[in-house]
Amino acid sequence: MKKVLRFIGVFLFVVPLLYISVKAYGGDNQSPPTITKQEEIKISPELHKKFPMKSMHAKLSLSCVFCHEGQGNNPEEWEYVEEDACLSCHKTKKYLAERLAFMDTLKANPHNSIHDGTNLSCDECHNEHKPSINMCSECHQKEIKENIWMRKVP
Amino acid sequence: MADITRRSFVKMGAVGAGMIALGSTAANAAVSEKGVKYDGEYDVIIIGSGYAALSAGITAAEKGNKVLMVEKMGRIGGNSVINGGLLAVVNSPKQKSEGVNDSAERYIADSMKAGKSINHIENLQVIAERGNDALKLVQKCGAKFYDKLSHLGGHSVPRTYLSANGSGSGIVLPMISYFKKLPNGTIKNKTKFDEFVTDDSGRVVGVSVREKYKFDKKAKDDHRENTGGKRKYYKAKKGVILASGGFCRDTFFRKIQDPRISDSIDSTNQPGATAEVMMQAFKAGAVPVHIGRIQFGPWACPDEKGFGAASNFNINATFRYGISVDPKTNKRYMNELADRLTRATAMFKVIGDEKNFPINICDQGAVDKIIPEIAEKSLKAGVVKKFDTIDALAAEYKLDAAALKKEIAAYNGYVKAGKDPEQGKPVDKTEGVQIVKAPFYATRGVPKLHHTMGGIKINTKAQVISSETELPIPGLYAAGEITGGTHGASRLGSCSIPDCLVFGMVAGENI
Numbered sequence: 322m323k324k325v326l327r328f329i330g331v332f333l334f335v336v337p338l339l340y341i342s343v344k345a346y347g348g349d350n351q352s353p354p355t356i357t358k359q360e361e362i363k364i365s366p367e368l369h370k371k372f373p374m375k376s377m378h379a380k381l382s383l384s385c386v387f388c389h390e391g392q393g394n395n396p397e398e399w400e401y402v403e404e405d406a407c408l409s410c411h412k413t414k415k416y417l418a419e420r421l422a423f424m425d426t427l428k429a430n431p432h433n434s435i436h437d438g439t440n441l442s443c444d445e446c447h448n449e450h451k452p453s454i455n456m457c458s459e460c461h462q463k464e465i466k467e468n469i470w471m472r473k474v475p
Numbered sequence: 476m477a478d479i480t481r482r483s484f485v486k487m488g489a490v491g492a493g494m495i496a497l498g499s500t501a502a503n504a505a506v507s508e509k510g511v512k513y514d515g516e517y518d519v520i521i522i523g524s525g526y527a528a529l530s531a532g533i534t535a536a537e538k539g540n541k542v543l544m545v546e547k548m549g550r551i552g553g554n555s556v557i558n559g560g561l562l563a564v565v566n567s568p569k570q571k572s573e574g575v576n577d578s579a580e581r582y583i584a585d586s587m588k589a590g591k592s593i594n595h596i597e598n599l600q601v602i603a604e605r606g607n608d609a610l611k612l613v614q615k616c617g618a619k620f621y622d623k624l625s626h627l628g629g630h631s632v633p634r635t636y637l638s639a640n641g642s643g644s645g646i647v648l649p650m651i652s653y654f655k656k657l658p659n660g661t662i663k664n665k666t667k668f669d670e671f672v673t674d675d676s677g678r679v680v681g682v683s684v685r686e687k688y689k690f691d692k693k694a695k696d697d698h699r700e701n702t703g704g705k706r707k708y709y710k711a712k713k714g715v716i717l718a719s720g721g722f723c724r725d726t727f728f729r730k731i732q733d734p735r736i737s738d739s740i741d742s743t744n745q746p747g748a749t750a751e752v753m754m755q756a757f758k759a760g761a762v763p764v765h766i767g768r769i770q771f772g773p774w775a776c777p778d779e780k781g782f783g784a785a786s787n788f789n790i791n792a793t794f795r796y797g798i799s800v801d802p803k804t805n806k807r808y809m810n811e812l813a814d815r816l817t818r819a820t821a822m823f824k825v826i827g828d829e830k831n832f833p834i835n836i837c838d839q840g841a842v843d844k845i846i847p848e849i850a851e852k853s854l855k856a857g858v859v860k861k862f863d864t865i866d867a868l869a870a871e872y873k874l875d876a877a878a879l880k881k882e883i884a885a886y887n888g889y890v891k892a893g894k895d896p897e898q899g900k901p902v903d904k905t906e907g908v909q910i911v912k913a914p915f916y917a918t919r920g921v922p923k924l925h926h927t928m929g930g931i932k933i934n935t936k937a938q939v940i941s942s943e944t945e946l947p948i949p950g951l952y953a954a955g956e957i958t959g960g961t962h963g964a965s966r967l968g969s970c971s972i973p974d975c976l977v978f979g980m981v982a983g984e985n986i
Contacts, residue, residue: 400687436556436644440651442549442664444689454692456550459746460557460781463856 362386362394372450377475388449407443414439429470431457446474505671505759506683506708513681513710517543517661519986520682520711522668522752525555526643526975527718527955527982529650530612534983535716536660543709544654545682547667548690548747553720554956555647557745559787560638561625561969562613562646562976564606567634569624575632579603582634586970589629589814590963593765598961601935602970602977609976610636617649621846626904627968628794628812633904635969641787641846643972665689667704668752671715671759671951679759679950681710690747696727698751714950716982717939718975721927721956722750723769729924732767742924743772743782753957756931759948760941764959765929770966772925773818776858776918777832784853785918789835790968791845792916796908797837798886799920801825805878807886808833810900816965819922832919834872836883839912850916859918868915883910926971930959937982952986954978 364385374383385396388406392399411417418433425433431446433439434457445456453474458465465471518540521528528544536542550556564570565582582603587594619639626633638645654660667688672681685704694700722728723744729736742748757763774794776785793799794811799822801808809821825833842850853859862868865883869876887910889895893903930953932940937954938947955975962970 401689435640435642437550437552438644438648440551440648445549458780460743460783461856462780462783463778463858464784464852467857469855 362396364396368396375449375475378449401444404443407447411443414441424471426470429457429461429464431455431471505673505679505755508672508674508680511672511681511683511708514707515543516710516712517541518711518713519543519716519983520545520709520714521716521718522682523553523718523720523955523957524551524651524662524664525553525718525720525955526647526650526972527720527957527979528716529555529647529654530609530976530979531716531718531952531954531983531986532654532660532979533612533616533650533657534980535986536654536657538983539659540713540986541659542657542661543711544660544662545666545668545684546662546664547688548745549665550745551651551662551664552644552647554643554743554745554748555972555975556642556644557782558643558743558972559782559790559968560641560643560645560972561627561790562610562620562636562638562972563627563630563634563967563969564610564636564973565603565634567607567610567624567636569620569636570632570634573624573633575624575634577632577634581631585629585631586962586967589816589965589967591816591965592963593960594963595764595932595960597935598933598974598978601981602961602973605977605980606973609973609980612980613646613650613976616653618646620645625791625969626795627790628818629814629967630969641849646972665704666707667698668719668755670755672708672710673759673950677949679711679715679948681708682715683708692746696725696749697747698749699727711950714952714986716937716979716986717752717756717931717951717953717957718955718979718982719752719957720748721930722753723748723924723927725749729769729927732929733769736769736924740924741775741780741921743775743786744924753931756939756951756953756957759939759951760943761939761948761951761953762932762942763929764932765963766927766959768928768959768964769924770815770926770928771819771922773815773822773920773922775921775923777830777921778858778919779856781923783858784856785858787849788845788853788859788916788918789920791849792841793835793837793918796841796844796905797835797910797916798883799833799835800874800879800882801831802834802872802874803831805875806882807898810895810898811835812900814965814967815922815925822920822922826921832921834874834917835920836868836910836915836917838908838910838915840908841910842916844906844908853918854916859916861914861916863914865915868917872917872919886910926966927956928959928962928964928966930957932960933958933978935981936985937978938985952982954982 388402389399424430447453519535519542521544524546583599621637624633625635667685670683671679674680688704691697723742726738728750774786774789866876890902890909895902937952939951941948
């Protein structure tokens with residue numbers, strides 16, 4: 322949440338500044354001096370299509386660099402993000418486990434499971450640019466398929 | 476689902492050891508230290524993050540070594556966090572309190588019987604002698620165990636500790652936390668070991684790895700196809716310990732060893748259980764042992780993937796306190812507590828080409844003896860079913876009720892008499908539980924790929940032995956499922972965890 326606030330803050334600050342800069346420089350083709358990183362980086366429609374954002378993240382109007390922070394200016398070279406990026410909004414794994422404790426039927430809370438506790442990386446199940454998977458179903462296919470434990474992974 | 480309609484698992488019997496002729500010297504097969512710019516320096520580097528790795532890591536770190544553990548998967552702990560958490564300890568405190576008379580000789584005799592006498596006895600001896608030390612190590616980390624000892628198939632006496640949460644994670648998670656808290660212990664997950672770095676003498680002095688490695692579960696052969704990750708070199712001043720597990724999920728390699736294991740055959744293992752680390756050890760000259768001996772777990776269920784929910788139910792309830800019947804004959808066809816190889820062979824014979832899966836049956840008396848969650852979970856998953864009468868059970872699985880009742884009555888008679896003349900099940904050790912008390916429980920059974928018996932040869936100090944010199948390869952140690960020979964042709968249940976823990980500890984002590 323902190324990061325969202327920071328983001329909104331930056332947005333509120335940068336947009337008027339941008340406006341002023343563009344005005345001052347007077348041209349559409351000229352780069353303004355102050356700009357957020359996102360605007361510097363060209364994301365082609367093809368790339369946007371290839372790496373679609375999850376609807377809940379899109380709703381928040383998150384930019385690409387919101388997660389791919391500090392990964393350079395060439396999106397082609399960006400890498401998968403570490404879980405710190407996820408946790409900058411989603412707080413801690415312990416917090417998630419507690420908040421989602423209602424899923425804990427038969428010790429099956431995926432965020433604090435009997436097998437892994439809170440050790441799992443988010444991307445064991447959650448993907449941003451492709452469908453998420455349920456890692457538990459590698460062994461617990463039946464429990465997952467019949468929705469005994471949990472529903473579709475967001 | 477498992478493709479077990481293979482013509483004849485029976486014929487499989489003893490699969491010849493898959494000796495691989497890889498005669499290269501250590502120096503030829505690895506990255507030479509000359510010209511390597513290290514990204515970090517450690518005393519000890521461990522490949523893997525399961526029982527063996529953690530036991531080695533904790534032991535080595537507590538001796539003052541700076542230890543790095545690398546795990547290629549995102550998940551830490553590999554198969555060790557998803558197994559049944561069964562740990563056989565010889566002459567344990569629980570055996571003393573339960574009045575069980577055990578000995579190293581007894582344990583070795585049981586293991587040799589299951590292992591068809593090709594076991595490397597000197598390593599079994601180490602496991603028997605050091606089991607209590609391994610138990611102390613995991614208890615120090617915070618592992619808790621179920622009050623009562625379990626008596627598993629093929630063991631002549633009860634000697635098995637069961638993790639208090641019914642999973643290996645009950646042992647491994649406390650070990651991970653313990654290791655992470657040590658100031659000189661580091662775990663890097665998503666870090667794939669590729670090659671050894673060796674010095675001029677051929678000594679293993681470091682590793683080449685790829686960090687930010689993302690294992691591709693959809694790839695047919697991740698380690699042959701995946702070029703991702705960032706190259707790093709780490710120095711291992713005292714040496715490298717291989718603890719990366721077995722290769723049940725390496726479809727290419729397992730089929731080479733045994734052409735009857737088709738790609739679609741299911742396994743209880745995690746997807747990262749592949750052979751590439753062992754290959755590097757072979758390249759460095761390690762002796763291959765019993766590579767073609769690949770073990771099936773006889774207690775799995777064809778109605779779910781992997782170990783699932785039914786396996787624990789069969790291990791703890793149906794096989795111990797109940798029976799397994801051939802749906803065609805309505806008769807028992809094996810000693811339900813025989814070793815895994817014997818049981819898997821008997822089951823595949825029943826299953827044949829027509830997926831004639833055996834039906835494993837027990838009663839409420841059996842379920843009363845086990846951890847309630849095990850039954851609850853498998854019932855909810857629908858892989859174990861509950862019936863008020865034997866007639867209803869027979870109807871569900873298309874058995875002949877009268878014939879089944881007759882078979883159950885015969886079995887109950889054997890339990891009462893304390894002797895099973897038909898199949899030789901040790902019914903004198905099943906606490907008198909007969910199949911009499913409703914409701915009755917049943918599940919379909921199938922063996923699944925579970926453990927690769929073979930691997931690289933280590934001596935009693937966990938040093939990897941070279942084919943070329945017949946001596947330890949300097950700087951190279953190994954422990955756990957990547958090693959072979961110890962358990963021979965087939966291991967007994969609950970004997971892998973003590974192997975991993977003991978030899979991990981031994982490697983950590985000796986490095």
